[in-house]
Amino acid sequence: MKPKMQYDLLALVKQRLEKCEDVVYQALRIHGSACTMIYIESIVDNRMLQENIISPLIKKSAAVEEHFDSFIDRLDRGDMLSVPFELSSSADYVANMIVSGNAAMIVESLSESYLFDIVQYQKRAVSESQNEQVVNGPQEAFIEDINTNLSLLRHKIKHTDLKTIRYQIGDYSKTTVYMVYIDGLCKPGIVSQLDQKLSSISIDGAFGVSTLSEQMKEAVVSPFPQFQYTERPDSVAASLLEGRVGIMQDGTPSTLLVPVTLFSLLQSSEDYYHSFFSSSWIRLIRFLFAVISLLLPSLYVAITTFQPSIIPTDLLITITASRENIPFTALMEALIMELTFEGLREAGTRIPKPVGQTISIIGAIVIGQAAVDAGIVSNPMVIVVSITGIASYIIPHFELGLTFRLLRFPILILGGTLGLIGVFAAAFLVYGHVASLKSFNTPYLQPVAPLVLSEWKDTLIRVPSMRMKNRPKSYASNNNIRRRDRS
Amino acid sequence: MRSLFICLMFILTFSPLMGCSQNQTKVEINQQAFVFALYVNKGKQEGSTEVTISTPLPNRLTSGQQAGGHGNGAPYAMVTREASTVQDALKLIQRDLTRRFDFSHTRIVVVGRSYAEAGLEDLMDWLQREPTTNLNTYLMVAPGDAKKVAELTPIYEQMPSEVLIRIAEQHNMIPTNLRDCLYAESGNQGYALTYLTAGLKPMVAEQEKLEPWTGVQGTAFFQNHKMRTTLPLKESLTISWAVNEIKTPLYTVSWNENGKASVYLISTKSSRSVRMVSGHPVFTIKLSGSGDVVYKRNHNQYDTPEVKEIIERELNNQVAEDLRKALHASQRVGADVVQLGMLVDWNYPDHWEKVRANWPEYYKNEVEIEVVTDIRIRNFGTILRTKPE
Numbered sequence: 001m002k003p004k005m006q007y008d009l010l011a012l013v014k015q016r017l018e019k020c021e022d023v024v025y026q027a028l029r030i031h032g033s034a035c036t037m038i039y040i041e042s043i044v045d046n047r048m049l050q051e052n053i054i055s056p057l058i059k060k061s062a063a064v065e066e067h068f069d070s071f072i073d074r075l076d077r078g079d080m081l082s083v084p085f086e087l088s089s090s091a092d093y094v095a096n097m098i099v100s101g102n103a104a105m106i107v108e109s110l111s112e113s114y115l116f117d118i119v120q121y122q123k124r125a126v127s128e129s130q131n132e133q134v135v136n137g138p139q140e141a142f143i144e145d146i147n148t149n150l151s152l153l154r155h156k157i158k159h160t161d162l163k164t165i166r167y168q169i170g171d172y173s174k175t176t177v178y179m180v181y182i183d184g185l186c187k188p189g190i191v192s193q194l195d196q197k198l199s200s201i202s203i204d205g206a207f208g209v210s211t212l213s214e215q216m217k218e219a220v221v222s223p224f225p226q227f228q229y230t231e232r233p234d235s236v237a238a239s240l241l242e243g244r245v246g247i248m249q250d251g252t253p254s255t256l257l258v259p260v261t262l263f264s265l266l267q268s269s270e271d272y273y274h275s276f277f278s279s280s281w282i283r284l285i286r287f288l289f290a291v292i293s294l295l296l297p298s299l300y301v302a303i304t305t306f307q308p309s310i311i312p313t314d315l316l317i318t319i320t321a322s323r324e325n326i327p328f329t330a331l332m333e334a335l336i337m338e339l340t341f342e343g344l345r346e347a348g349t350r351i352p353k354p355v356g357q358t359i360s361i362i363g364a365i366v367i368g369q370a371a372v373d374a375g376i377v378s379n380p381m382v383i384v385v386s387i388t389g390i391a392s393y394i395i396p397h398f399e400l401g402l403t404f405r406l407l408r409f410p411i412l413i414l415g416g417t418l419g420l421i422g423v424f425a426a427a428f429l430v431y432g433h434v435a436s437l438k439s440f441n442t443p444y445l446q447p448v449a450p451l452v453l454s455e456w457k458d459t460l461i462r463v464p465s466m467r468m469k470n471r472p473k474s475y476a477s478n479n480n481i482r483r484r485d486r487s
Numbered sequence: 488m489r490s491l492f493i494c495l496m497f498i499l500t501f502s503p504l505m506g507c508s509q510n511q512t513k514v515e516i517n518q519q520a521f522v523f524a525l526y527v528n529k530g531k532q533e534g535s536t537e538v539t540i541s542t543p544l545p546n547r548l549t550s551g552q553q554a555g556g557h558g559n560g561a562p563y564a565m566v567t568r569e570a571s572t573v574q575d576a577l578k579l580i581q582r583d584l585t586r587r588f589d590f591s592h593t594r595i596v597v598v599g600r601s602y603a604e605a606g607l608e609d610l611m612d613w614l615q616r617e618p619t620t621n622l623n624t625y626l627m628v629a630p631g632d633a634k635k636v637a638e639l640t641p642i643y644e645q646m647p648s649e650v651l652i653r654i655a656e657q658h659n660m661i662p663t664n665l666r667d668c669l670y671a672e673s674g675n676q677g678y679a680l681t682y683l684t685a686g687l688k689p690m691v692a693e694q695e696k697l698e699p700w701t702g703v704q705g706t707a708f709f710q711n712h713k714m715r716t717t718l719p720l721k722e723s724l725t726i727s728w729a730v731n732e733i734k735t736p737l738y739t740v741s742w743n744e745n746g747k748a749s750v751y752l753i754s755t756k757s758s759r760s761v762r763m764v765s766g767h768p769v770f771t772i773k774l775s776g777s778g779d780v781v782y783k784r785n786h787n788q789y790d791t792p793e794v795k796e797i798i799e800r801e802l803n804n805q806v807a808e809d810l811r812k813a814l815h816a817s818q819r820v821g822a823d824v825v826q827l828g829m830l831v832d833w834n835y836p837d838h839w840e841k842v843r844a845n846w847p848e849y850y851k852n853e854v855e856i857e858v859v860t861d862i863r864i865r866n867f868g869t870i871l872r873t874k875p876e
Contacts, residue, residue, distance in 0.1 A: 305513050305514065305515055306513055308519065308589060308591065308592075309591025309619060317545065317548055320516055320519075320548075323517040324517050324546045325546065326517065329515055330515060414498070418498070422501075425501050426498075428497075429497060429498075
């Protein structure tokens with residue numbers, strides 16, 4: 001027999017939900033006893049509430065001739081409703097559960113409230129990946145709903161070793177975050193390290209996954225991304241199988257992957273969906289353009305102003321002829337063009353769609369022929385800037401592309417003031433920095449520095465998967481045989 | 488902050504390397520005058536040198552529709568000054584010029600005949616010491632005034648200097664560059680430079696007007712940087728062949744009264760060797776090659792193997808004869824232009840030590856050279872008929 005007459009629970013909950021006018025208080029009568037169903041209509045599954053909770057309760061209470069107490073006992077045992085529920089007598093807890101999508105049923109004569117988890121947020125359908133498109137291979141992408149995302153991931157990996165550890169982050173947002181990994185494949189150290197970091201995060205709210213990554217970032221101040229973002233379930237699944245750890249957050253399609261290396265950021269999931277010849281070739285092209293996007297403008301400026309002797313004579317004539325009558329120095333010219341390009345790029349992403357076309361037309365005129373015709377910039381510079389601009393988009397991970405674009409400017413200034421030596425000094429500085437970086441104890445340049453030759457099969461090129469018998473050691477584990485020969 | 492400081496220190500470490508040596512200082516590309524060719528003559532005053540530089544005028548070169556003036560004049564400028572040395576003359580030119588010289592693209596130096604005869608030491612010294620000049624700059628000799636060569640009408644190219652560079656690059660005649668000259672000189676041996684010709688020719692492309700034209704007429708032999716003699720075209724070809732610097736020459740041979748055929752040599756090779764016979768070096772120069780018959784006067788003779796043999800024999804004889812004449816000329820003036828001295832140096836270093844000091848004299852009097860040829864006809868250009876009908 002439960003203690004009766006704690007009716008002030010309803011009052012206390014009401015007090016906490018004061019001025020929340022989207023809360024519904026639905027009065028019911030069960031077995032002669034007054035009760036109130038409290039929920040927020042917009043975030044609960046209304047059909048479920050009506051069909052699976054309210055109507056069975058009413059029907060059963062009308063049909064049954066048993067005593068009220070045994071009725072409640074049956075309810076508590078779970079004999080009566082198919083919807084799982086929990087009980088709580090804390091007004092704070094009940095109010096919090098209501099705003100996170102539960103329906104609370106407070107029976108007049110009972111001290112505990114029934115909480116039914118029937119949350120249903122608005123969400124969009126699973127759609128194609130917008131930012132990481134592939135030609136072959138799976139097209140679906142994560143959406144904002146964490147349960148859908150977990151479903152997409154579980155669809156790819158059906159194994160009991162796929163572990164999903166749940167956290168709640170944000171004092172106000174109470175965002176659900178999952179750490180996903182495959183037990184036995186990833187370094188155990190990473191899991192405990194991440195666990196510690198995720199548990200200790202204390203912020204008001206987390207909306208983009210980058211908030212998390214900044215909270216977890218290791219001490220180094222670096223322009224290079226130390227997390228990989230992806231919205232592709234197949235990328236996450238493949239990374240988990242390599243022994244990496246994923247962090248999925250409710251409310252964003254981006255998933256974090258750690259640890260990262262520079263080379264993992266230069267790989268696209270499409271590499272694995274094409275034949276190894278073409279994907280190896282595409283990878284090499286990608287590396288070439290990554291270097292171009294970092295160094296081309298500074299090399300051009302340094303060579304034309306300091307070392308014209310290394311330009312082939314015929315090319316020299318062409319460049320000189322187009323530089324003739326240009327009022328700026330090559331360095332200024334390059335800076336103007338690069339800044340214009342960056343401005344156009346930023347405008348292009350922020351601009352409302354209906355006016356987008358206008359800007360792209362104006363931009364093309366500014367950065368292109370008009371500037372040349374006006375004698376402000378030279379033709380070769382336009383070509384250099386355009387190639388560099390395109391090159392920075394060839395990098396499959398947007399964050400790394402941003403890094404390269406940012407680093408281009410200091411290198412350009414060094415190249416324009418100190419010549420080729422400045423460019424090389426800058427390149428060495430960048431190299432030294434990258435070599436010293438570590439992402440969760442994995443060296444950033446692995447497998448190049450430190451040298452792990454066995455992993456070169458999947459670094460600059462990709463050998464057929466038949467030949468990749470071992471899992472990469474970068475994210476090492478003891479269990480590193482990937483493929484066993486079956487004879 | 489500390490890492491910023493380390494970055495700064497790292498970059499400053501390089502500052503001594505940036506320095507202010509000529510090729511490191513920052514000069515915008517459109518504030519430089521790239522000297523493409525140098526023409527050096529003997530000055531009008533005794534002991535003076537006349538230097539002419541040829542630079543392109545980028546604003547007159549056609550490259551897209553750049554803003555700015557489009558002159559109709561020649562796309563290159565030539566400036567001439569006279570002074571006691573090459574350096575002084577260049578200094579005088581620089582003083583009047585709005586743009587700074589850059590010799591890193593100087594690919595051709597033409598010297599006038601009288602200057603060449605007086606000796607190139609002055610020029611060679613400057614070319615060696617000036618840090619921006621290239622070792623693969625071609626050197627050539629002009630008959631008379633070197634500037635006259637530059638007056639040629641560049642029909643196909645934009646600038647006369649380009650024409651001269653192409654002449655060297657096509658390996659029609661020995662393309663001697665600065666490195667070759669310095670090698671030869673360091674071994675007390677001679678070298679051969681292309682000897683140009685300058686004259687007037689009617690041009691179809693220029694409405695049949697008489698226009699200055701430049702071509703190759705042979706080689707000039709140098710010893711100790713002084714020009715000793717010149718050699719006509721045919722003999723010069725074999726010298727170029729002997730130093731492996733010729734590509735696809737064409738020979739026409741004749742036999743009997745009206746037998747005549749032209750052979751286009753696809754591959755040419757030479758090998759030089761030395762052996763000691765009774766204390767003196769005896770050299771063997773072997774010219775080998777293979778070619779196609781591209782023309783045969785088709786009167787009475789059919790294309791039989793016998794005819795092929797005749798052509799081969801005549802060809803071998805002619806080449807051997809040319810080479811003998813050329814070597815004879817070089818021995819006469821003591822200019823070891825095929826650098827046979829090097830062979831002695833490599834094979835008999837002790838002997839070389841003895842003869843090195845007066846190698847020109849030794850080459851002139853004591854050296855015996857054998858000429859061997861092995862030229863074959865690969866294709867006859869038509870079907871060989873073993874049995875004439």
